[in-house]
Amino acid sequence: MAELQALASAPATRKGPPCSIGAFLARTQPSTADALRIALNTPTIAAKAIADTLARHGETVTAYTVARHRRRGETNGCRCAR
Ligand SMILES: [Zn+2]
Structure with missing residues (x-):
């Protein structure tokens, strides 16, 4: 199937700028x-709770962005x- 072969040989298109969570992780204190990484990796912590906490510290991040960052690397x- 030529289309599948074309998909396999196409350059990776998953490159792009980090989302606002990734950008925050890169510039904030270690x-x-x-x-934040521990909170992101803890499924029982709601994305909204993380977003609200960041918002209190001046980061405008939505729960959707947090959830999307948790799925990073997936389609x-x-x-x-x-
Ligand atoms: Zn991200």
């Missing part, structure tokens, strides 16, 4: 980034590195 996730 201790804050670590705490419906953001483009941040896993």
